[in-house]
Amino acid sequence: MTVAPPAPPYPATDGLTGEYYRFVAAGHLHFQRCSDCRAWRHLPRLLCPECRSFRWAWERSSGRGRVYTWTVLERSLHEAFTELPIAPVVVTMFEGVRLVSWVVDRTPAELHAGLEVGFDVDRSIRDRPLPVFRAGDPT
């Protein structure tokens, strides 16, 4: 009998966070965008920090971005993350917002600032699709 690996930390399923991850589960990356000044924003917020408008809508991201920074875990500090190394990567989307993610088709040693990446969905984790990125074939 095999024992399922420990579950990784789960994000909230309710509120704006829940809405954000439901878009991901449906295969799309969406961010909030102000309906008045048109500024994109992430993490999800109630007010537009640029113009203080309450009016906003989810809009679909280009899905394209560039690697901004990262760290490479070589020692496990959490029971759900034991297959090392693993690299949490910060991606700057073309819309200007950033998120923590993984670049799933590159080893940590292959990461570099400015590496262009595109959105994909990781469904390897039970019940919780995550937004991840692929760099694609080297050009």
Added chain:
Amino acid sequence: MFAVKDQGKISGVGHTAFGRTPSDGRTELSLMLEATLAAVADAGLTPDAIDGIVAPIVGATVEQFATNLGLGDLAFSASLDLGGATPVASLGLAALAVASGRAHHVLIPTGTVAFSANRMRDCAKDPAALTAIGKPLRDHYLPFGATAPGHWYALMAQRHLIEYGTPPEAFGAIAVACRKHAQLNDNAVMQGRPLTMDDYLASPWVNRPYRLHDCSLEADGAGAVIVSAADDRTAGSSHDSVLITAVAEGRAYPADDLINRPDMLTIGLTHAAPRAWNSAGLGPEDMDFAQIYDCFTFEALQQLEEAGFCPRGKGERFVADGNIELGGRLPMNTAGGLLSEAHIIGINHVIEAVRQLRHEAGARQVADARAGAVTGFGDFADGSIAILTRGGS
């Protein structure tokens, strides 16, 4: 402006032993009460003179202190939420309280059992405990394995490497300096275990660009500080006086999300430090020493830059050649710091600054120390800085 320049003083300090051995199940509160009694005695007061408390970020409430200490009439209390920047920021709040007459003697206790019980690396198990940043962490960082403070801050460190080409020796110089100073401190966890640059460079990765020796020492221990009005003739009268010349705090924007900052290397201290220098009428060049919050080596390097001790990107040169060691141009973390004394959430940096300004630091005394800076750093790079000066100087 810090409207109460030199109107508050640190009248007493106290601490427990700092350690990485099982502490017989003692709680943070137990350790903090021991440190409090020592600080009260150091100030020449009795516990019932305490009429103000700034709460610690973990371990106990104002009510628990007041009850255990038998304080029948607490005139002032407050709590701040700047993570490890809280103890230093609390000095400013306490100085305001005593200068305004709201309270006479304000207690600032801080303690931790991060070695034996509540390890910071385990914060992913209960992110809600980090009230200011818990939800962003839970929803957008932890699912990707960025589960510990060293992971979050390494994102900044790596960005610094990308922008400035910072070599590992710059981190190593800080680890080596702190370890060297710890050899002169009987209460330092790393006393008796010297560290060379070669040792540093050979130490294993925890998460790049952090090696084992880039990481501070989760430990058990507590410290406490008493702040009184500078003109109080009783409190602290058996010691040379240590004045709170200026204190400032700051947060980077957005405060609860480390990565969505237009410039990810701007931290709370970037905003706070100019306020403190302006208020004090002093500058980095006037400091005889600095106690820089070194939860990780890079964070200390970054704070040296953001506090104005050197320009951003020039920290590598600033920390080289023994400049930050005793005898150098800016002795830093003279008791060993969080890296080699113990991570007591920075209250130990405040206590060491007081020892230095009283000229009670023994073998590690900075000659004729008259002014020093203490910084704090916490959560998603919240910052604080205190400029302390020797009274009568």
